Amino acid sequence: MSDAHNTLKFDTGWQYAPAPESTDHVRIDKKYGLFINGKFTAPSQGKYFTTSNPATQERLSRIAIAGKSDVNRAVKAARKAYENVWSKMPARERAKYIFRIARGLQERAREFSVIETMDGGKPIRESRDVDIPLAAAHFFYYAGWADKLEYAFPGAGVKSLGVAGQIVPWNFPLLMAAWKIAPALACGNTVVLKPAETTSLTALKLAELIQDIGLPPGVVNIVTGAGATGAALVDHPDVNKIAFTGSTAVGRSIMHSIAGTEKKYTLELGGKAANIIFADAPVDQAVEGVVNAIFFNQGHVCCAGSRLLVQESVADELIHKLKERMHTLILGNPLDKNTDIGAINSRAQLDKINSYLKIGKNEGGNMFQAPCTLPSKGYWCPPTIFTDMAQSNRLVQEEIFGPVLAIQTFRTAAEAVTKANNTPYGLSGGVWTDKGSKIFKVTSALKAGVVWANTFNKFDPTSPFGGYKESGIGREGGAHGLSAYLAMEVNHGR
Amino acid sequence: MAAKPAHGQARAPINKTCKIFIGGKFPRTESGRYYLFSNNSESAPYTANICRSSRKDFRNAVVAARAAQNGWATASAYLRGQILYRIAEILEGRREQFASELKLQGASTRQANSEVDASIDRLVYFAGWSDKYQQIFSTVNPVSSSHFNFSVLEPSGVVAVLSPECDPMQFGLLALVSNIAPVIVGGNTCVLLAEETHPLTAISLAEVLQASDVPGGVVNILTGSKSELVDFFASHKDVNCIVHSEANNANSTRIQQLASENLKRVVQRPVAQWHGETMQNPYLIKDTQEVKTTWHPIGS
Numbered sequence: 001m002s003d004a005h006n007t008l009k010f011d012t013g014w015q016y017a018p019a020p021e022s023t024d025h026v027r028i029d030k031k032y033g034l035f036i037n038g039k040f041t042a043p044s045q046g047k048y049f050t051t052s053n054p055a056t057q058e059r060l061s062r063i064a065i066a067g068k069s070d071v072n073r074a075v076k077a078a079r080k081a082y083e084n085v086w087s088k089m090p091a092r093e094r095a096k097y098i099f100r101i102a103r104g105l106q107e108r109a110r111e112f113s114v115i116e117t118m119d120g121g122k123p124i125r126e127s128r129d130v131d132i133p134l135a136a137a138h139f140f141y142y143a144g145w146a147d148k149l150e151y152a153f154p155g156a157g158v159k160s161l162g163v164a165g166q167i168v169p170w171n172f173p174l175l176m177a178a179w180k181i182a183p184a185l186a187c188g189n190t191v192v193l194k195p196a197e198t199t200s201l202t203a204l205k206l207a208e209l210i211q212d213i214g215l216p217p218g219v220v221n222i223v224t225g226a227g228a229t230g231a232a233l234v235d236h237p238d239v240n241k242i243a244f245t246g247s248t249a250v251g252r253s254i255m256h257s258i259a260g261t262e263k264k265y266t267l268e269l270g271g272k273a274a275n276i277i278f279a280d281a282p283v284d285q286a287v288e289g290v291v292n293a294i295f296f297n298q299g300h301v302c303c304a305g306s307r308l309l310v311q312e313s314v315a316d317e318l319i320h321k322l323k324e325r326m327h328t329l330i331l332g333n334p335l336d337k338n339t340d341i342g343a344i345n346s347r348a349q350l351d352k353i354n355s356y357l358k359i360g361k362n363e364g365g366n367m368f369q370a371p372c373t374l375p376s377k378g379y380w381c382p383p384t385i386f387t388d389m390a391q392s393n394r395l396v397q398e399e400i401f402g403p404v405l406a407i408q409t410f411r412t413a414a415e416a417v418t419k420a421n422n423t424p425y426g427l428s429g430g431v432w433t434d435k436g437s438k439i440f441k442v443t444s445a446l447k448a449g450v451v452w453a454n455t456f457n458k459f460d461p462t463s464p465f466g467g468y469k470e471s472g473i474g475r476e477g478g479a480h481g482l483s484a485y486l487a488m489e490v491n492h493g494r
Numbered sequence: 495m496a497a498k499p500a501h502g503q504a505r506a507p508i509n510k511t512c513k514i515f516i517g518g519k520f521p522r523t524e525s526g527r528y529y530l531f532s533n534n535s536e537s538a539p540y541t542a543n544i545c546r547s548s549r550k551d552f553r554n555a556v557v558a559a560r561a562a563q564n565g566w567a568t569a570s571a572y573l574r575g576q577i578l579y580r581i582a583e584i585l586e587g588r589r590e591q592f593a594s595e596l597k598l599q600g601a602s603t604r605q606a607n608s609e610v611d612a613s614i615d616r617l618v619y620f621a622g623w624s625d626k627y628q629q630i631f632s633t634v635n636p637v638s639s640s641h642f643n644f645s646v647l648e649p650s651g652v653v654a655v656l657s658p659e660c661d662p663m664q665f666g667l668l669a670l671v672s673n674i675a676p677v678i679v680g681g682n683t684c685v686l687l688a689e690e691t692h693p694l695t696a697i698s699l700a701e702v703l704q705a706s707d708v709p710g711g712v713v714n715i716l717t718g719s720k721s722e723l724v725d726f727f728a729s730h731k732d733v734n735c736i737v738h739s740e741a742n743n744a745n746s747t748r749i750q751q752l753a754s755e756n757l758k759r760v761v762q763r764p765v766a767q768w769h770g771e772t773m774q775n776p777y778l779i780k781d782t783q784e785v786k787t788t789w790h791p792i793g794s
Binding site: 137153154155156248251252253255256258259260267269424439443444448449450451452453454455458460462463464465466468469470471472473475478479480488489490491492494 | 633638641643734751755756757772784787789790791
């Protein structure tokens with residue numbers, strides 16, 4: 001397959017010059033308190049943790065740890081703001097505040113992008129072009145819904161729920177906060193949000209922005225900390241709704257622990273999406289699709305295409321081209337505008353990924369890694385693929401949340417669908433073929449909430465997102481995402 | 495068992511053996527167990543040996559429901575609507591049988607007739623939704639990038655239904671129909687546990703279903719003890735969704751706890767007046783549906 005005719009040549013001798021994004025305009029405080037009732041306040045136990053840059057291991061700031069009493073203060077503030085201000089405000093006025101958040105994010109987009117990259121390790125190209133613009137777009141989209149909700153659910157009789165407790169992950173910190181906060185506010189709820197421990201900074205910068213745009217105090221509260229803080233929020237008796245994005249294991253325990261309460265819940269959990277490539281697919285586009293599916297954001301994506309199912313007749317050619325393409329991926333300083341692959345988000349996550357590399361090799365997988373030099377400091381994993389994988393292998397069944405692709409082959413569409421559906425997950429999937437009828441047949445047969453045909457990892461505020469099976473319950477985004485934050489009279493107030 | 499011939503009557507009536515309904519067939523419970531139904535009447539006593547279904551019966555029913563699910567979901571919406579309408583037709587033809595069973599389950603003649611009427615009408619109502627709810631709930635999403643993006647509903651899959659306890663004004667048919675119709679019209683298959691004290695109408699409804707071109711396995715009906723079976727309904731790993739009407743009590747807590755094992759969808763219906771207009775709306779169909787969003791580039 002590597003005849004001169006279809007082998008790309010990369011040995012031109014040309015190198016990219018460093019193109020680092022500047023950080024001098026960025027303001028990060030030495031220490032952040034908890035954002036409760038419109039003010040930054042010290043945590044009651046006076047405890048803080050350090051947040052650092054995973055690409056350099058340099059300390060960025062110290063972040064408050066919210067204990068039970070702090071969470072209680074935040075919920076009380078949210079309840080008071082709900083009862084006295086937010087639920088009474090005319091919907092069109094509510095909308096204006098959400099529009100203001102959207103505008104504020106656009107105006108401060110570069111600062112948010114740089115901080116997102118410094119705190120989380122993702123390439124600046126992604127935070128600048130995807131995370132932050134999409135976060136602003138989400139606020140814009142849902143702001144407009146605030147005074148139109150009855151048209152989204154004709155005849156249903158919708159009303160707000162009350163206080164929403166929201167817990168977001170570290171892979172898209174600000175974007176996930178936007179996914180949660182925007183629809184909650186548009187539907188008339190108030191919010192207590194807990195960012196992920198390793199990536200609290202952009203949520204706290206959002207709190208500053210929320211102060212600056214004059215959102216009434218208590219409508220959005222942000223409590224930082226680790227799992228215990230999240231558990232205190234989930235278990236708080238005066239929270240009406242839990243929205244969680246994270247692992248299936250934690251989602252399961254949340255659903256278990258709020259059983260018997262009236263709390264509504266939406267859960268966005270893990271995934272093990274299969275990208276299915278048929279022989280009639282445009283191979284070069286499909287290779288780009290595979291790269292985007294698994295190496296976008298270092299594979300820290302719940303809907304990542306972490307499995308590749310390729311039709312047997314084109315498998316050798318496709319894998320060959322994929323390996324060649326992997327040669328060209330630039331791994332390094334996430335702040336460099338040319339960087340494709342940034343840092344792994346944390347030491348713990350790197351350990352987990354490395355343990356899976358070992359598992360893959362022990363299971364008989366054939367590992368290939370892009371040949372790149374890893375920086376001496378920080379947490380890094382080169383883009384990695386495994387061939388010769390079997391359906392029962394752990395690398396095929398379990399979510400790794402890293403730049404690791406498990407490749408299998410298939411002969412018929414039926415076999416591809418069976419393999420694709422054969423995991424406990426059902427978040428997303430991909431189909432690559434030039435034949436329209438095949439696209440409809442296969443996308444219909446996939447048990448997944450989001451299916452990309454001849455594309456992958458596309459997101460939009462108007463587009464519902466969420467999983468089948470153990471990938472979660474409920475949808476976020478689009479008109480469907482509103483129902484997560486509304487009760488319906490026709491459903492007797494549920 | 496059952497109705498005894500009155501003295502002096504020439505002919506002893508033939509009483510039906512009460513069975514359960516799995517995969518389109520009518521077995522007795524594999525466990526061989528029974529419980530006694532009685533109409534508690536001294537003047538016209540009626541008793542029946544109702545199947546006390548086991549965990550194994552439930553598992554068999556889930557296997558049948560799973561086997562039938564894809565075929566039912568891929569049947570055309572038109573066909574599903576016709577079949578639901580057919581159920582209503584057959585039920586109409588057997589209204590006297592159901593009225594008499596409702597009376598054995600405690601209804602007055604007027605109550606029985608009214609419940610049969612409402613049940614038939616409800617089937618017709620949901621039959622009509624089969625090729626319309628998708629048009630209400632689907633969206634074409636105007637994404638910013640150059641993609642065609644749309645969201646449609648797809649059935650959750652296999653749905654376990656715990657029939658609601660009958661309130662004093664209802665006697666065991668309307669609640670059954672109201673729980674089954676919105677689930678199956680959307681392409682799900684289901685396993686239903688009949689309310690323990692109102693089994694006769696559930697068993698007869700199974701016979702109606704079988705005579706209505708409902709493919710075997712689409713609806714499976716068990717009789718038995720809820721307290722014994724509820725854990726199995728809630729915990730089965732190949733059930734996608736559980737529908738129940740338990741008020742917030744130990745049962746509803748337990749159901750959600752067990753359902754969390756495989757992130758089963760839990761649909762908690764109100765303990766409701768099933769006669770009410772609020773118990774018929776398309777949101778009851780949407781409850782047991784998933785939203786699937788598909789993207790495709792627009793280009794050459």
